[in-house]
Amino acid sequence: MTHPMRELRFEDVTVRYGHTTAVDGVSLTVPAGHVVGLVGESGSGKSTLARAAVGLAPMHGGRILLDGEPVPTRGRNRPLQMVFQDPYSSLDPRMSIGESVAEAIPPGASRADRRAEVGRLLELVHLDPARAAARPSELSGGQRQRVALARALAGRPAVVIADEITSALDVSIQGAVLNLVRELQRELGLSMLFISHNLAVVRYVATHVAVMHHGRIVEEGPTAQVLAAPDHDYTRELLAAVPGTQHTKGSPR
Amino acid sequence: MKRWLSVLRTPLGLTASVLSAGVLVLAVLAPILWTDDANAVDTGNILAGPSADHWAGTDNLGRDIFYRTLVATRLSVELALAATAVAVVVGLLLGTASFLLGRRIGRLVNAAVNIAVAFPGILLALFFAVIFGVGATGAVFAIGLAGAPAFGRLTQTLVASVGARDYVSAARVAGVGRVRLLFRHVLPNVSEPLVVNATIGAGGALLSFAGLSFLGLGVQQPHYDWGRLLYDGISSIYVNPYAALAPGAAVIVAGLAFNLFGESVAKALGVGVVGGVPALPPSPDALEVEERPAERHHDHDDVVLDVRDLTVTFPGPEGPIHPVRGISFAVRRGEAVGVVGESGSGKSLTALAVSRLVGDPGRVEASRLELLGADLRASDTRAQRHLLGTSLSMVFQDPMTSFNPTQRMGGQLAEVARHHQGLGRRAALARAVDRLRSVRITDPEHRAHQYPHEFSGGMRQRAMIGMGLMGTPALIVADEPTTALDVTVQQQVLDLLTSIRAAEDVALVLISHDVTVVGEVCDRVLVMYAGTIVEDLPAADLAASARHPYTRALLAAVPDMHTDLDAPLATVPGRPVDPADVPVGCAFAARCPLATDRCLAEQPPLETDAAGLRVACWHAGEPIDIAIQDREQVDAR
Ligand SMILES: Nc1ncnc2c1ncn2[C@@H]1O[C@H](COP(=O)(O)OP(=O)(O)O)[C@@H](O)[C@H]1O
Ligand code: SF4
Ligand SMILES: [Mg+2]
Numbered sequence: 001m002t003h004p005m006r007e008l009r010f011e012d013v014t015v016r017y018g019h020t021t022a023v024d025g026v027s028l029t030v031p032a033g034h035v036v037g038l039v040g041e042s043g044s045g046k047s048t049l050a051r052a053a054v055g056l057a058p059m060h061g062g063r064i065l066l067d068g069e070p071v072p073t074r075g076r077n078r079p080l081q082m083v084f085q086d087p088y089s090s091l092d093p094r095m096s097i098g099e100s101v102a103e104a105i106p107p108g109a110s111r112a113d114r115r116a117e118v119g120r121l122l123e124l125v126h127l128d129p130a131r132a133a134a135r136p137s138e139l140s141g142g143q144r145q146r147v148a149l150a151r152a153l154a155g156r157p158a159v160v161i162a163d164e165i166t167s168a169l170d171v172s173i174q175g176a177v178l179n180l181v182r183e184l185q186r187e188l189g190l191s192m193l194f195i196s197h198n199l200a201v202v203r204y205v206a207t208h209v210a211v212m213h214h215g216r217i218v219e220e221g222p223t224a225q226v227l228a229a230p231d232h233d234y235t236r237e238l239l240a241a242v243p244g245t246q247h248t249k250g251s252p253r
Numbered sequence: 254m255k256r257w258l259s260v261l262r263t264p265l266g267l268t269a270s271v272l273s274a275g276v277l278v279l280a281v282l283a284p285i286l287w288t289d290d291a292n293a294v295d296t297g298n299i300l301a302g303p304s305a306d307h308w309a310g311t312d313n314l315g316r317d318i319f320y321r322t323l324v325a326t327r328l329s330v331e332l333a334l335a336a337t338a339v340a341v342v343v344g345l346l347l348g349t350a351s352f353l354l355g356r357r358i359g360r361l362v363n364a365a366v367n368i369a370v371a372f373p374g375i376l377l378a379l380f381f382a383v384i385f386g387v388g389a390t391g392a393v394f395a396i397g398l399a400g401a402p403a404f405g406r407l408t409q410t411l412v413a414s415v416g417a418r419d420y421v422s423a424a425r426v427a428g429v430g431r432v433r434l435l436f437r438h439v440l441p442n443v444s445e446p447l448v449v450n451a452t453i454g455a456g457g458a459l460l461s462f463a464g465l466s467f468l469g470l471g472v473q474q475p476h477y478d479w480g481r482l483l484y485d486g487i488s489s490i491y492v493n494p495y496a497a498l499a500p501g502a503a504v505i506v507a508g509l510a511f512n513l514f515g516e517s518v519a520k521a522l523g524v525g526v527v528g529g530v531p532a533l534p535p536s537p538d539a540l541e542v543e544e545r546p547a548e549r550h551h552d553h554d555d556v557v558l559d560v561r562d563l564t565v566t567f568p569g570p571e572g573p574i575h576p577v578r579g580i581s582f583a584v585r586r587g588e589a590v591g592v593v594g595e596s597g598s599g600k601s602l603t604a605l606a607v608s609r610l611v612g613d614p615g616r617v618e619a620s621r622l623e624l625l626g627a628d629l630r631a632s633d634t635r636a637q638r639h640l641l642g643t644s645l646s647m648v649f650q651d652p653m654t655s656f657n658p659t660q661r662m663g664g665q666l667a668e669v670a671r672h673h674q675g676l677g678r679r680a681a682l683a684r685a686v687d688r689l690r691s692v693r694i695t696d697p698e699h700r701a702h703q704y705p706h707e708f709s710g711g712m713r714q715r716a717m718i719g720m721g722l723m724g725t726p727a728l729i730v731a732d733e734p735t736t737a738l739d740v741t742v743q744q745q746v747l748d749l750l751t752s753i754r755a756a757e758d759v760a761l762v763l764i765s766h767d768v769t770v771v772g773e774v775c776d777r778v779l780v781m782y783a784g785t786i787v788e789d790l791p792a793a794d795l796a797a798s799a800r801h802p803y804t805r806a807l808l809a810a811v812p813d814m815h816t817d818l819d820a821p822l823a824t825v826p827g828r829p830v831d832p833a834d835v836p837v838g839c840a841f842a843a844r845c846p847l848a849t850d851r852c853l854a855e856q857p858p859l860e861t862d863a864a865g866l867r868v869a870c871w872h873a874g875e876p877i878d879i880a881i882q883d884r885e886q887v888d889a890r
Binding site: 042043047051055056058076077080081085086089090092093094095100103106141148154155169170173174175178179182200201227 | 418421426428441695814816823824
């Protein structure tokens with residue numbers, strides 16, 4: 001199975017809701033095979049930018065390109081996939097997890113092939129394929145987020161947008177999901193836009209980071225560089241707000 | 254289905270159900286049994302009053318009114334159901350138009366629906382009756398179409414709300430078409446309120462139909478429904494009042510039966526399920542808070558909440574299970590206590606137990622459970638509800654289920670102040686806007702006029718916190734209030750809680766899975782595992798003072814700015830304990846790097862040390878080789 005690496009590029013993207021400009025002329029590139037972290041406070045427009053890329057938010061200007069071509073947001077061919085923040089609301093409570101994943105498999109496969117594919121995807125995210133018939137309510141938050149990841153991978157995307165995928169999870173599971181994201185990204189060579197409010201988390205998964213504030217990108221660059229020498233006041237504020245930095249961190253032992 | 258059956262548990266629900274069923278049975282059987290009696294002409298006995306032979310008298314052909322009323326049940330019910338079906342089908346088409354056809358056309362349809370809703374239904378019905386001509390078919394369409402806009406608007410609101418859920422978006426992004434989206438994801442998840450409202454609508458249609466027939470615009474001779482009988486009966490009301498009263502009573506009984514049945518089902522289904530645990534919905538009384546009772550100022554006891562040996566029990570398939578197993582803690586005035594632990598460790602149930610929100614079949618037991626000195630274990634009295642309603646504010650985890658999707662946000666917040674503080678409409682709304690501003694919602698005047706689905710997830714969460722702060726509580730219990738918020742806003746919200754705490758001397762119980770959040774806001778942290786408190790320690794320097802291996806593992810699982818980028822993150826290996834299957838000995842033993850034979854055999858008691866800290870571990874504070882944890886990347890979750 002090949003997921004060709006592809007580059008995702010936002011060019012001067014603007015999204016308005018009524019009189020509110022949620023995203024204001026944003027340009028951002030996710031290089032092929034790389035993870036770009038997008039940070040910023042709630043309401044700064046991160047999710048809106050992500051939703052615009054998958055056709056869930058109306059664009060009022062600019063373009064979103066995959067290797068230079070507009071991202072298709074209609075039809076079954078969806079090389080760009082998204083994983084949502086809350087695994088408790090991103091799975092239909094009335095469908096088994098197998099059905100949810102199967103629904104995202106491109107049509108044309110036989111029944112048996114689909115079942116095999118569902119099994120493969122569940123295994124890919126370290127879930128027991130025998131649990132395909134389970135309802136979301138029988139799963140823990142971490143397991144649900146794995147299902148959501150499997151569903152996003154079902155369309156064999158080239159680029160995945162992950163919108164705050166660990167912030168609704170228990171701390172004890174957060175690490176496991178982040179480990180899985182890193183593993184999948186490397187194994188499948190995905191390009192990834194990783195949205196998070198937690199700079200420590202972004203530092204761990206992303207090679208590049210972009211900081212969003214009031215609908216604009218205010219700072220951008222290699223993660224290590226931005227975190228070591230932030231240029232913008234807002235980035236400094238974010239750094240100060242990283243959980244735990246207010247306290248002298250002893251060793252966890 | 255079980256939830257539908259719970260309708261039968263209330264007296265009103267039971268009565269309504271029995272009545273509705275009775276009407277339906279009568280509709281099926283009456284024409285079979287009594288058509289001949291109803292049509293028997295008795296020319297010698299025209300327009301007679303009630304007698305032993307004719308209980309409700311006879312009409313102008315001498316036919317028995319009582320039998321005719323019974324037989325008319327079928328036609329009346331059939332027509333009402335047909336009209337309801339028209340209303341539902343047309344309403345569904347209108348209500349789903351914007352989902353299926355896109356924003357622009359949808360907006361036009363919605364505008365039309367909104368105008369039609371504002372139009373008096375009976376006028377619409379009369380208008381259609383004129384268009385379709387006088388007769389049953391015309392009346393069915395008239396009443397059906399008159400009811401359609403209201404049903405359409407309800408559908409539209411519900412569809413908009415479910416359509417904005419992430420699982421619909423996710424399916425959309427996966428390339429699932431709109432029609433399939435509608436039938437697979439949206440309609441099944443809005444069907445319950447739609448069915449309930451259709452039932453209520455059927456009651457209304459029955460009344461409207463009687464009205465139209467009574468005006469001579471409905472059923473025509475020789476057919477007859479209740480309205481037609483009423484029409485015929487009225488002309489002879491001075492001769493025999495029962496000729497009009499019998500069908501009139503039938504209309505009222507049947508109409509009420511459907512209406513009440515619908516209402517009771519709505520009530521029964523409205524009883525939400527919090528986190529998979531049956532619980533009462535947050536009633537406005539329990540949720541919100543008004544002025545503190547005067548007697549509080551005479552109360553010198555410093556303890557706001559005192560909990561001893563709290564146990565929560567649910568019946569399970571293999572005997573009772575105990576998700577909370579004997580926990581004790583106290584919260585002092587103005588103190589902030591954090592409760593941390595994985596999901597399923599009993600945090601939320603503890604909060605619900607304190608607020609008396611653990612519903613059937615859950616059982617709460619404690620040797621002491623006191624709020625401001627009042628015993629919360631006593632039976633559910635008005636005084637106790639008042640105490641809870643005025644002194645305790647709950648802020649819940651899930652912002653979507655805590656708001657009514659069909660009402661504007663400002664109105665929902667204002668409702669609280671109107672109910673508890675007796676504020677006027679204007680003052681209440683002003684306070685709502687003020688509270689929205691205080692939880693950092695920009696342009697609150699404008700936002701107050703929006704519906705919940707127009708708020709982003711983070712904003713809904715903040716609005717709910719604002720709702721919890723409409724009054725001035727003595728204790729705020731916040732269950733994962735900031736989980737979905739971004740740090741900077743989290744910080745603002747926590748600052749807000751902190752400032753209220755300082756200004757009003759309010760105690761705070763902050764439940765969170767995030768140790769660092771709790772560590773920054775609280776004075777003290779309770780760590781829960783498998784329904785017990787395993788450690789009680791000051792929040793000031795968690796990393797240094799944590800002695801329980803579980804607390805230390807939680808702290809190590811959070812990446813920080815020094816985490817090694819080349820190694821996988823440390824995770825807590827294994828899975829949390831299933832409350833139905835709690836092991837003997839220490840519940841954490843299976844995941845604990847320090848576990849010994851003693852841990853497997855004996856449960857460590859929660860011991861208090863000289864400094865007042867509590868920990869339940871046989872090997873508290875002993876060094877852990879962190880490398881062991883790193884190697885154990887087996888993560889079964
Ligand atoms: N469906 C919507 N309708 C109207 N406004 C919206 C909608 N979704 C988002 N917004 C607005 O867009 C802005 C950015 O929101 P969002 O992208 O969710 O922020 P973030 O992801 O950074 O938390 C917010 O001010 C919000 O009010
Ligand atoms: S009692 Fe034993 S098993 Fe339990 S936490 Fe302490 S060391 Fe680990
Ligand atoms: Mg967001």
